[in-house]
Amino acid sequence: MIPFTKMQGNGNDFIVLDNMSGQYTAEFLSKAAVAFCRRRQSLGADGVLVAETSSDADFTMRLFNADGSEGEMCGNGARCIARYAFEKNIAGRTQRFSTLAGIMEAEVDSPFVDLRMGTVSLNGGWFNRPLTVAGETFPASFLRVGVPHAVLFCEAEPPRERMVQVGRELRHDRNLFPDGANVNFVFGDGEATIRSVTYERGVEDLTDSCGTGSTASAICRLLRNGRPSRPGAVVDVINPGGVNTVTLSFGQDGMTVEASLKGRTVIVAEGFLTEESE
Missing domain, CATH: 3.10.310.10 (Diaminopimelate Epimerase; Chain A, domain 1)
Incomplete structure (x- = not known):
């Protein structure tokens, strides 16, 4: 049994997983994205968002697309995981998190999130x-x-x-x-x-x-x-x-x-x- 949160940002929908303890491997997450994102056959989503630890930010965001590939960044996904991190006490209203595209900063005013995407x-x-x-x-x-x-x-x-x-x-x-x-x-x-x-x-x-x-x-x-x-x-x-x-x-x-x-x-x-x- 895998605990999940289903979120969407303007219809861009995601399954969000907490991997702060590192229990899920990248291989598992890739296969899980393919399985769980299937619409009508499973929960269905555009992708899987994963919150993990970070050495230089509040947390790390990882994104696994519905085909199992790992994406560098997703704006709506980043807004969703920022809200998730705030609601789950992983980070505060003002937060920094790592992505493959670099450090992102966000301000959470639930249900809205203002994501500073950098330069x-x-x-x-x-x-x-x-x-x-x-x-x-x-x-x-x-x-x-x-x-x-x-x-x-x-x-x-x-x-x-x-x-x-x-x-x-x-x-x-x-x-x-x-x-x-x-x-x-x-x-x-x-x-x-x-x-x-x-x-x-x-x-x-x-x-x-x-x-x-x-x-x-x-x-x-x-x-x-x-x-x-x-x-x-x-x-x-x-x-x-x-x-x-x-x-x-x-x-x-x-x-x-x-x-x-x-x-x-x-x-x-x-x-x-x-x-x-x-």
Whole structure:
């Protein structure tokens, strides 16, 4: 019997496990993610979040995707595990935690969590290029926000099956993205409010929300007209599962962005996973 907490951030849902005592190995967690994330056959989730000890922060966040791969970072997942750590007395309202993408800082005001994602480098990214995929050409950008993100701009929201087709093909284009990439479809004419739908690698489908995808979408939308003239901006990113508020502050060098992500978290259920669910 494995104790769990089920959480979601704007529809991006996770099974959260406490591994502060180190009882679960990485091999076990990878296999558990594949087994437990199956919808209709098990508990179902986009991924498994794991809280572990850290030598230089309050705790360590690990993310295992539904396909068993370990992810570097997930914005909505990070918000959820920050709320979890606060509720379980692992960390306080103000906290620092380790991820494979670096140290994250969070402020918990239940049910909301404001996640400071640190400095996003624009070096190594590319912006406002035409990109042809599945027979269609999109204005596109690419950058890393903890994980790699391709951002495709659309005049209107494409049909779901079309986004899955394009996302799946582009996500596996190793010539463009050696590590794979999440694919974000952005539509809407504004800068203060945009809409974004994300095809997530590891989940291998569209998700209701993506925190790092919302951040990447907001940055790339502001860069469509060149470097922003104002240093700071707040962008409400509407995902199918809810709104992520992204606050951005561009560095004077024009090549760095300080980013934070705020949104609601929900503790859905707590209980025990049984061997039959594996």
